[in-house]
Amino acid sequence: MNDKLDHDTDLSPEERDVLARLGVLPREARPARDLWPMVAARIAADRGFAPLPRRRRLGRVLTQFAAALVIFAAGVLAGRQWNPRPAAEPVPALAQSGSLAAAAEVQRAGSEYVAALASLRRLEGPGHSLAKEQGCEAAMSTLYGAAHELTRLSPDDQGARQILQTVAVTRSTAQPAGPAPTVRF
Amino acid sequence: MEPAARPEPPETPAMPEITELLVVRARARDARAFEELYRQHHGRIYALALRLTRDATRAEELTQDAFVRAWETLPAFRGDSSFATWLHGVTVRVFLERSRADRKWEERIATAEDLSGYLMEVQRAMPETSLALERAIASLPDGARTALVLYAVEGYRYEEIARMLGLALGTIKAQIHRARRLLMEVLQK
Numbered sequence: 001m002n003d004k005l006d007h008d009t010d011l012s013p014e015e016r017d018v019l020a021r022l023g024v025l026p027r028e029a030r031p032a033r034d035l036w037p038m039v040a041a042r043i044a045a046d047r048g049f050a051p052l053p054r055r056r057r058l059g060r061v062l063t064q065f066a067a068a069l070v071i072f073a074a075g076v077l078a079g080r081q082w083n084p085r086p087a088a089e090p091v092p093a094l095a096q097s098g099s100l101a102a103a104a105e106v107q108r109a110g111s112e113y114v115a116a117l118a119s120l121r122r123l124e125g126p127g128h129s130l131a132k133e134q135g136c137e138a139a140m141s142t143l144y145g146a147a148h149e150l151t152r153l154s155p156d157d158q159g160a161r162q163i164l165q166t167v168a169v170t171r172s173t174a175q176p177a178g179p180a181p182t183v184r185f
Numbered sequence: 186m187e188p189a190a191r192p193e194p195p196e197t198p199a200m201p202e203i204t205e206l207l208v209v210r211a212r213a214r215d216a217r218a219f220e221e222l223y224r225q226h227h228g229r230i231y232a233l234a235l236r237l238t239r240d241a242t243r244a245e246e247l248t249q250d251a252f253v254r255a256w257e258t259l260p261a262f263r264g265d266s267s268f269a270t271w272l273h274g275v276t277v278r279v280f281l282e283r284s285r286a287d288r289k290w291e292e293r294i295a296t297a298e299d300l301s302g303y304l305m306e307v308q309r310a311m312p313e314t315s316l317a318l319e320r321a322i323a324s325l326p327d328g329a330r331t332a333l334v335l336y337a338v339e340g341y342r343y344e345e346i347a348r349m350l351g352l353a354l355g356t357i358k359a360q361i362h363r364a365r366r367l368l369m370e371v372l373q374k
Binding site for chain 1: 216219220223224227228229231232233235241244245248249252253256306307309310311313314315318319322333337338339340365368369372
């Protein structure tokens with residue numbers, strides 16, 4: 001009960017009753033969806049990445065995206081050229097059912113990922129340093145995403161958890177030093 | 186009609202010292218600590234936002250805006266009040282800013298018919314509440330409703346509400362007095 005009502009001498013009994021009922025209304029409500037991802041994204045956008053001016057930032061993002069796409073496509077092509085065996089060949093008989101087909105798809109994507117990295121490794125010369133850096137960044141992001149999904153798929157898989165933690169630590173310590181504060185998610 | 190000292194609204198279900206530690210870490214820009222503060226407080230902030238805005242979508246927006254503003258201004262939080270009280274103040278101030286900037290939306294929700302969607306959301310989000318009282322509160326004008334919710338539902342004292350809203354103590358007392366009168370009229374209809 002709202003003890004301050006005892007000191008409100010001008011309250012009628014009816015008002016006192018209504019205010020007492022207001023005092024026990026629920027003070028908590030559950031939103032229909034989790035709002036934290038939106039809050040986290042806005043916090044990260046505002047503080048975490050020391051954003052460049054909008055036009056420059058957009059240009060850089062598009063350049064990085066195009067570079068990553070080219071590197072990935074080149075890696076896939078090179079992998080297929082240098083390794084004529086189709087990546088899905090080890091499991092041709094498993095491609096019949098849905099779940100087995102999904103497993104085969106994972107294996108195929110994994111083979112292509114490794115082949116693309118091998119292709120990236122073969123790049124030589126100073127002109128390729130930026131491409132290598134961007135390729136490595138994309139590869140680490142992919143590895144992190146894969147490990148994250150794997151821990152969701154198999155929470156007890158120690159190997160996947162270790163990869164996830166290692167990549168997370170590597171990525172957080174690799175952030176360039178700057179005036180912007182670090183935001184850890 | 187000076188109110189007696191009333192304990193501050195409960196900080197959180199968690200231990201107060203844990204909240205203090207989280208606040209210290211969040212002030213040092215630890216987003217994980219801030220996420221934990223969000224998890225502890227978002228239910229109360231959403232309930233307040235829902236009663237202030239009378240609209241589920243706006244309440245979600247206000248909740249997000251309030252936490253983003255809290256993150257931005259947390260370094261200025263000196264702990265003169267509890268974190269929960271401070272966060273409520275942030276929420277109310279963001280709401281008032283939004284209301285001034287968006288009068289058309291406020292006008293749209295003026296009629297009782299427009300409250301049906303709000304009451305459905307109230308029933309979903311707070312199934313144990315009294316819909317008759319919620320409807321009566323929602324029918325009050327902005328200023329009176331805000332003051333009454335903070336005073337009668339959230340349990341703040343006049344002085345705390347005056348600080349939150351940046352208004353004189355006398356103004357707050359008058360608003361609450363008016364809100365009580367209007368509320369009784371609505372309930373007696």
